[in-house]
Amino acid sequence: MDRQAHLVDDSIGITSLAIVGSVFAVSVILFTLRIYVRVIPIISSMVPTILPRVAEAITFSFFAAAVAFGLGRHSVFVSPENSTSILRCLYAIAIAGLWASALARISIAYLLLTLSTCRTGARVIIWSMTVLQVGALIVTEVLTLLQCRPIRAIWEHVPDAQCQSIKVMQVGGYLYTVGIAGDLVFAIMPIVLIWNLNRCTLERCLVSFLLASGLFATAAAVTRLFYMWTFDYTSSDIFREIMPTFFWCRIEEVALIAASSLPFLKASTEHQLRRLGVLGFPGFRNAQRSLQSYHSQSPSSESRRCEFIEREERVHKSSENDWDAEAGGSSSGGTTKSQ
Numbered sequence: 570m571d572r573q574a575h576l577v578d579d580s581i582g583i584t585s586l587a588i589v590g591s592v593f594a595v596s597v598i599l600f601t602l603r604i605y606v607r608v609i610p611i612i613s614s615m616v617p618t619i620l621p622r623v624a625e626a627i628t629f630s631f632f633a634a635a636v637a638f639g640l641g642r643h644s645v646f647v648s649p650e651n652s653t654s655i656l657r658c659l660y661a662i663a664i665a666g667l668w669a670s671a672l673a674r675i676s677i678a679y680l681l682l683t684l685s686t687c688r689t690g691a692r693v694i695i696w697s698m699t700v701l702q703v704g705a706l707i708v709t710e711v712l713t714l715l716q717c718r719p720i721r722a723i724w725e726h727v728p729d730a731q732c733q734s735i736k737v738m739q740v741g742g743y744l745y746t747v748g749i750a751g752d753l754v755f756a757i758m759p760i761v762l763i764w765n766l767n768r769c770t771l772e773r774c775l776v777s778f779l780l781a782s783g784l785f786a787t788a789a790a791v792t793r794l795f796y797m798w799t800f801d802y803t804s805s806d807i808f809r810e811i812m813p814t815f816f817w818c819r820i821e822e823v824a825l826i827a828a829s830s831l832p833f834l835k836a837s838t839e840h841q842l843r844r845l846g847v848l849g850f851p852g853f854r855n856a857q858r859s860l861q862s863y864h865s866q867s868p869s870s871e872s873r874r875c876e877f878i879e880r881e882e883r884v885h886k887s888s889e890n891d892w893d894a895e896a897g898g899s900s901s902g903g904t905t906k907s908q
Contacts, residue, residue: 617676621826624669631661632819641812644805655808656724659815663713666818671706673825674748675699677755677783680832691758698751705747712738735802746794752787752825756780775838779831786824793817 632640635658639647647655678699682692716738717723722730759780763773796814804810 617672617679618829621669621672621676621829624665624672625822625826628662628665628669628819628822631658631665632815634658635662640808640815642808644808647808652808653724659811660713660720660723662815664710666822667706667709667713669822670748670818670825671702673822673829674702674751674755674783676829677825678702678751680829681755681759681780694754694758698754701747702751705744708744712740739797746790749787749790749794752783752790756782756784756787776832779834779838782831783825783828786821786828789817789821789824793821 635655638651638654638658640655640658644652678695681695712733714720715733717730717732719727719730721727722732760777763777763780793814796817800811800814
Protein backbone atom coordinates (compact mmCIF):
# COMPACT_ATOMS: atom_id res chain seq x y z
CA MET A 570 0.00 0.00 0.00
CA ASP A 571 2.86 2.37 0.87
CA ARG A 572 4.59 1.55 -2.37
CA GLN A 573 1.46 2.46 -4.36
CA ALA A 574 1.29 5.77 -2.51
CA HIS A 575 4.58 6.85 -4.07
CA LEU A 576 3.49 6.02 -7.66
CA VAL A 577 3.01 8.88 -10.11
CA ASP A 578 -0.16 8.93 -12.17
CA ASP A 579 1.48 9.04 -15.62
CA SER A 580 1.75 6.71 -18.63
CA ILE A 581 4.63 5.37 -20.66
CA GLY A 582 2.19 4.39 -23.41
CA ILE A 583 2.30 7.86 -24.94
CA THR A 584 6.07 7.67 -25.31
CA SER A 585 5.84 4.20 -26.84
CA LEU A 586 3.07 5.36 -29.15
CA ALA A 587 5.14 8.37 -30.24
CA ILE A 588 8.18 6.21 -30.98
CA VAL A 589 6.19 3.60 -32.91
CA GLY A 590 4.28 6.34 -34.73
CA SER A 591 7.50 8.06 -35.73
CA VAL A 592 8.97 4.84 -37.09
CA PHE A 593 5.70 4.08 -38.88
CA ALA A 594 5.71 7.57 -40.42
CA VAL A 595 9.26 7.01 -41.66
CA SER A 596 8.23 3.64 -43.14
CA VAL A 597 5.27 5.28 -44.91
CA ILE A 598 7.58 7.96 -46.32
CA LEU A 599 10.02 5.30 -47.53
CA PHE A 600 7.16 3.32 -49.09
CA THR A 601 5.96 6.47 -50.83
CA LEU A 602 9.45 7.06 -52.18
CA ARG A 603 9.57 3.46 -53.35
CA ILE A 604 6.31 3.90 -55.23
CA TYR A 605 7.55 7.16 -56.68
CA VAL A 606 10.86 5.67 -57.82
CA ARG A 607 9.48 2.40 -59.22
CA VAL A 608 5.90 3.06 -60.27
CA ILE A 609 5.96 6.67 -61.49
CA PRO A 610 8.51 5.96 -64.27
CA ILE A 611 6.35 3.05 -65.42
CA ILE A 612 3.24 5.21 -65.44
CA SER A 613 5.04 8.03 -67.22
CA SER A 614 6.26 5.60 -69.88
CA MET A 615 2.69 4.32 -70.34
CA VAL A 616 1.18 7.78 -70.77
CA PRO A 617 2.00 7.97 -74.52
CA THR A 618 0.15 4.68 -75.04
CA ILE A 619 -2.78 5.38 -72.71
CA LEU A 620 -3.78 8.81 -74.04
CA PRO A 621 -4.62 7.63 -77.61
CA ARG A 622 -6.88 4.93 -76.21
CA VAL A 623 -8.68 7.40 -73.97
CA ALA A 624 -9.25 9.72 -76.93
CA GLU A 625 -10.44 6.82 -79.09
CA ALA A 626 -12.81 5.62 -76.36
CA ILE A 627 -14.38 9.10 -76.27
CA THR A 628 -14.56 9.17 -80.07
CA PHE A 629 -16.16 5.74 -80.26
CA SER A 630 -18.72 6.70 -77.63
CA PHE A 631 -19.87 9.71 -79.64
CA PHE A 632 -19.78 7.61 -82.82
CA ALA A 633 -22.07 5.02 -81.22
CA ALA A 634 -24.39 7.79 -80.01
CA ALA A 635 -24.54 9.29 -83.51
CA VAL A 636 -25.45 5.91 -84.99
CA ALA A 637 -28.13 5.48 -82.33
CA PHE A 638 -29.62 8.86 -83.33
CA GLY A 639 -29.70 7.84 -86.99
CA LEU A 640 -26.26 8.29 -88.58
CA GLY A 641 -26.09 5.89 -91.51
CA ARG A 642 -29.83 6.02 -92.19
CA HIS A 643 -31.43 7.92 -95.03
CA SER A 644 -31.90 11.52 -93.92
CA VAL A 645 -35.61 11.47 -94.76
CA PHE A 646 -36.16 8.97 -91.93
CA VAL A 647 -34.28 11.05 -89.34
CA SER A 648 -36.30 13.50 -87.24
CA PRO A 649 -35.13 17.13 -86.87
CA GLU A 650 -34.38 16.55 -83.19
CA ASN A 651 -32.22 13.52 -83.99
CA SER A 652 -30.54 15.44 -86.81
CA THR A 653 -29.43 18.08 -84.31
CA SER A 654 -28.13 15.39 -81.96
CA ILE A 655 -26.23 13.70 -84.80
CA LEU A 656 -24.52 16.95 -85.80
CA ARG A 657 -23.51 17.56 -82.18
CA CYS A 658 -22.00 14.09 -81.97
CA LEU A 659 -20.17 14.52 -85.29
CA TYR A 660 -18.65 17.76 -84.05
CA ALA A 661 -17.43 16.03 -80.88
CA ILE A 662 -16.06 13.17 -83.00
CA ALA A 663 -14.12 15.64 -85.14
CA ILE A 664 -12.52 17.15 -82.03
CA ALA A 665 -11.66 13.90 -80.22
CA GLY A 666 -10.82 11.86 -83.32
CA LEU A 667 -8.02 14.22 -84.32
CA TRP A 668 -6.41 13.71 -80.92
CA ALA A 669 -6.77 9.92 -81.13
CA SER A 670 -4.94 9.59 -84.45
CA ALA A 671 -2.29 12.21 -83.63
CA LEU A 672 -1.48 10.74 -80.21
CA ALA A 673 -1.32 7.24 -81.70
CA ARG A 674 1.25 8.40 -84.26
CA ILE A 675 3.24 10.17 -81.55
CA SER A 676 3.12 6.94 -79.53
CA ILE A 677 4.67 5.06 -82.47
CA ALA A 678 7.34 7.74 -82.78
CA TYR A 679 8.10 7.38 -79.06
CA LEU A 680 8.46 3.63 -79.57
CA LEU A 681 10.93 4.13 -82.42
CA LEU A 682 13.02 6.47 -80.28
CA THR A 683 13.59 3.59 -77.84
CA LEU A 684 15.47 1.66 -80.51
CA SER A 685 19.10 1.53 -79.43
CA THR A 686 20.21 1.48 -83.08
CA CYS A 687 18.33 4.69 -83.79
CA ARG A 688 21.10 7.09 -84.78
CA THR A 689 21.14 10.87 -84.81
CA GLY A 690 19.87 11.19 -88.38
CA ALA A 691 16.96 8.87 -87.74
CA ARG A 692 16.12 10.69 -84.51
CA VAL A 693 16.06 14.01 -86.36
CA ILE A 694 13.61 12.56 -88.89
CA ILE A 695 11.39 11.09 -86.17
CA TRP A 696 11.35 14.34 -84.20
CA SER A 697 10.64 16.32 -87.38
CA MET A 698 7.67 14.12 -88.24
CA THR A 699 6.44 14.40 -84.66
CA VAL A 700 6.60 18.20 -84.82
CA LEU A 701 4.68 18.11 -88.12
CA GLN A 702 2.06 15.87 -86.50
CA VAL A 703 1.63 18.31 -83.62
CA GLY A 704 1.50 21.29 -85.98
CA ALA A 705 -1.11 19.65 -88.21
CA LEU A 706 -3.14 18.73 -85.13
CA ILE A 707 -3.12 22.30 -83.82
CA VAL A 708 -4.08 23.86 -87.17
CA THR A 709 -6.84 21.33 -87.82
CA GLU A 710 -8.24 21.70 -84.30
CA VAL A 711 -8.28 25.50 -84.64
CA LEU A 712 -10.11 25.28 -87.98
CA THR A 713 -12.62 22.88 -86.44
CA LEU A 714 -13.22 25.06 -83.39
CA LEU A 715 -13.58 28.18 -85.58
CA GLN A 716 -15.81 26.46 -88.09
CA CYS A 717 -18.81 28.55 -87.07
CA ARG A 718 -19.47 31.48 -84.81
CA PRO A 719 -21.35 30.76 -82.63
CA ILE A 720 -20.42 27.08 -82.47
CA ARG A 721 -24.04 25.96 -82.05
CA ALA A 722 -24.65 27.15 -85.61
CA ILE A 723 -23.05 23.88 -86.71
CA TRP A 724 -26.04 21.83 -85.53
CA GLU A 725 -28.89 24.33 -85.51
CA HIS A 726 -30.04 27.38 -87.41
CA VAL A 727 -28.71 30.63 -85.94
CA PRO A 728 -29.51 33.98 -87.59
CA ASP A 729 -26.46 35.97 -88.75
CA ALA A 730 -24.10 33.09 -87.97
CA GLN A 731 -20.69 33.14 -89.64
CA CYS A 732 -19.28 29.82 -90.86
CA GLN A 733 -16.21 28.87 -92.84
CA SER A 734 -16.64 27.80 -96.43
CA ILE A 735 -16.57 24.14 -97.37
CA LYS A 736 -13.26 24.62 -99.21
CA VAL A 737 -11.59 25.95 -96.07
CA MET A 738 -12.73 22.92 -94.09
CA GLN A 739 -11.52 20.63 -96.88
CA VAL A 740 -8.10 22.28 -96.69
CA GLY A 741 -8.03 21.44 -92.98
CA GLY A 742 -8.84 17.82 -93.77
CA TYR A 743 -6.18 17.58 -96.45
CA LEU A 744 -3.63 19.30 -94.22
CA TYR A 745 -3.93 16.54 -91.69
CA THR A 746 -2.88 14.05 -94.37
CA VAL A 747 0.65 14.82 -93.25
CA GLY A 748 -0.10 11.86 -91.02
CA ILE A 749 0.11 9.62 -94.08
CA ALA A 750 3.70 10.74 -94.66
CA GLY A 751 4.40 10.07 -91.00
CA ASP A 752 2.92 6.57 -91.28
CA LEU A 753 5.17 5.78 -94.24
CA VAL A 754 8.28 7.07 -92.46
CA PHE A 755 7.45 5.24 -89.23
CA ALA A 756 6.80 2.02 -91.19
CA ILE A 757 9.88 2.03 -93.44
CA MET A 758 12.46 3.32 -90.95
CA PRO A 759 12.17 0.36 -88.51
CA ILE A 760 13.02 -2.08 -91.31
CA VAL A 761 16.38 -0.36 -91.79
CA LEU A 762 17.02 -0.11 -88.06
CA ILE A 763 15.97 -3.65 -87.18
CA TRP A 764 17.88 -5.24 -90.05
CA ASN A 765 21.19 -4.09 -88.53
CA LEU A 766 20.55 -6.08 -85.36
CA ASN A 767 22.52 -9.26 -84.71
CA ARG A 768 19.37 -11.40 -84.62
CA CYS A 769 18.01 -14.32 -86.62
CA THR A 770 16.16 -13.74 -89.88
CA LEU A 771 12.77 -14.67 -88.50
CA GLU A 772 13.09 -12.33 -85.52
CA ARG A 773 14.10 -9.42 -87.73
CA CYS A 774 11.21 -10.13 -90.11
CA LEU A 775 8.80 -10.47 -87.20
CA VAL A 776 9.82 -7.22 -85.51
CA SER A 777 9.88 -5.37 -88.84
CA PHE A 778 6.35 -6.56 -89.61
CA LEU A 779 5.07 -5.57 -86.17
CA LEU A 780 6.64 -2.12 -86.37
CA ALA A 781 5.47 -1.61 -89.97
CA SER A 782 1.86 -2.52 -89.18
CA GLY A 783 1.04 1.19 -89.35
CA LEU A 784 0.77 0.74 -93.13
CA PHE A 785 -2.74 -0.61 -92.54
CA ALA A 786 -3.61 2.81 -91.12
CA THR A 787 -2.03 4.41 -94.20
CA ALA A 788 -4.32 2.38 -96.46
CA ALA A 789 -7.33 3.46 -94.39
CA ALA A 790 -6.20 7.11 -94.56
CA VAL A 791 -5.90 6.96 -98.36
CA THR A 792 -9.40 5.47 -98.58
CA ARG A 793 -10.68 8.22 -96.29
CA LEU A 794 -9.15 10.86 -98.58
CA PHE A 795 -10.93 9.32 -101.56
CA TYR A 796 -14.31 9.57 -99.84
CA MET A 797 -13.56 13.12 -98.70
CA TRP A 798 -12.70 14.11 -102.27
CA THR A 799 -15.85 12.57 -103.76
CA PHE A 800 -18.27 13.55 -100.97
CA ASP A 801 -21.11 15.88 -101.92
CA TYR A 802 -21.60 18.35 -99.07
CA THR A 803 -24.85 19.58 -100.64
CA SER A 804 -26.44 16.14 -100.69
CA SER A 805 -29.97 15.82 -99.34
CA ASP A 806 -29.07 12.39 -97.93
CA ILE A 807 -26.00 13.53 -96.00
CA PHE A 808 -26.38 11.21 -92.99
CA ARG A 809 -26.20 8.19 -95.30
CA GLU A 810 -23.47 9.38 -97.66
CA ILE A 811 -21.12 10.74 -94.98
CA MET A 812 -20.97 7.38 -93.23
CA PRO A 813 -18.06 5.91 -95.31
CA THR A 814 -15.89 8.94 -94.50
CA PHE A 815 -16.45 8.61 -90.76
CA PHE A 816 -16.09 4.83 -90.99
CA TRP A 817 -12.62 4.99 -92.54
CA CYS A 818 -11.59 7.72 -90.11
CA ARG A 819 -12.34 5.39 -87.23
CA ILE A 820 -10.59 2.47 -88.96
CA GLU A 821 -7.49 4.64 -89.37
CA GLU A 822 -7.51 5.54 -85.67
CA VAL A 823 -7.95 2.00 -84.34
CA ALA A 824 -5.34 0.69 -86.81
CA LEU A 825 -2.83 3.22 -85.49
CA ILE A 826 -3.60 2.24 -81.90
CA ALA A 827 -3.16 -1.44 -82.78
CA ALA A 828 0.12 -0.66 -84.56
CA SER A 829 1.46 1.04 -81.43
CA SER A 830 0.74 -2.11 -79.38
CA LEU A 831 1.80 -4.92 -81.72
CA PRO A 832 5.59 -4.57 -81.22
CA PHE A 833 5.20 -5.36 -77.52
CA LEU A 834 3.72 -8.77 -78.44
CA LYS A 835 7.01 -9.79 -80.04
CA ALA A 836 8.13 -12.04 -77.16
CA SER A 837 4.79 -13.88 -76.96
CA THR A 838 4.64 -14.33 -80.73
CA GLU A 839 8.19 -15.65 -80.83
CA HIS A 840 7.37 -18.06 -77.99
CA GLN A 841 4.43 -19.48 -79.93
CA LEU A 842 6.54 -19.83 -83.08
CA ARG A 843 9.19 -21.63 -81.06
CA ARG A 844 6.57 -24.04 -79.71
CA LEU A 845 5.49 -24.72 -83.30
CA GLY A 846 9.10 -25.48 -84.23
CA VAL A 847 9.47 -22.64 -86.70
CA LEU A 848 12.51 -21.18 -84.94
CA GLY A 849 14.31 -24.50 -85.22
CA PHE A 850 14.69 -24.25 -89.00
CA PRO A 851 18.12 -23.36 -90.45
CA GLY A 852 18.50 -19.64 -91.03
CA PHE A 853 16.14 -18.82 -88.18
CA ARG A 854 18.82 -19.00 -85.50
CA ASN A 855 20.80 -16.09 -84.14
CA ALA A 856 24.07 -15.32 -85.87
CA GLN A 857 27.10 -16.52 -83.90
CA ARG A 858 30.17 -14.34 -83.33
CA SER A 859 33.34 -16.32 -82.69
CA LEU A 860 35.72 -13.52 -81.69
CA GLN A 861 33.52 -11.15 -79.75
CA SER A 862 30.59 -11.86 -77.48
CA TYR A 863 27.38 -9.87 -77.47
CA HIS A 864 28.00 -8.35 -74.04
CA SER A 865 31.53 -7.19 -74.97
CA GLN A 866 30.41 -5.12 -77.93
CA SER A 867 30.82 -1.39 -77.78
CA PRO A 868 27.78 0.80 -77.07
CA SER A 869 27.96 2.19 -80.59
CA SER A 870 27.69 -1.21 -82.27
CA GLU A 871 24.93 -1.64 -84.82
CA SER A 872 24.05 -5.04 -83.37
CA ARG A 873 22.64 -3.63 -80.15
CA ARG A 874 19.13 -4.70 -79.36
CA CYS A 875 15.94 -2.73 -78.89
CA GLU A 876 15.15 -1.75 -75.33
CA PHE A 877 11.51 -2.73 -75.59
CA ILE A 878 12.45 -6.12 -77.10
CA GLU A 879 14.78 -6.89 -74.21
CA ARG A 880 12.18 -5.76 -71.67
CA GLU A 881 9.43 -7.89 -73.20
CA GLU A 882 11.71 -10.92 -73.43
CA ARG A 883 12.67 -10.62 -69.76
CA VAL A 884 9.02 -10.45 -68.73
CA HIS A 885 8.09 -13.34 -70.98
CA LYS A 886 11.05 -15.46 -69.82
CA SER A 887 10.06 -14.88 -66.19
CA SER A 888 6.50 -16.01 -66.85
CA GLU A 889 7.81 -18.96 -68.85
CA ASN A 890 9.94 -20.07 -65.88
CA ASP A 891 6.88 -19.81 -63.65
CA TRP A 892 4.96 -22.05 -66.03
CA ASP A 893 7.79 -24.59 -66.04
CA ALA A 894 7.95 -24.53 -62.22
CA GLU A 895 4.21 -25.11 -61.95
CA ALA A 896 4.37 -27.89 -64.51
CA GLY A 897 7.28 -29.51 -62.66
CA GLY A 898 5.47 -29.26 -59.35
CA SER A 899 2.30 -30.81 -60.71
CA SER A 900 4.21 -33.65 -62.40
CA SER A 901 6.22 -34.43 -59.25
CA GLY A 902 3.01 -34.38 -57.24
CA GLY A 903 1.47 -36.85 -59.65
CA THR A 904 4.53 -39.11 -59.38
CA THR A 905 4.34 -39.07 -55.57
CA LYS A 906 0.70 -40.03 -55.63
CA SER A 907 1.37 -42.87 -58.02
CA GLN A 908 4.03 -44.20 -55.68
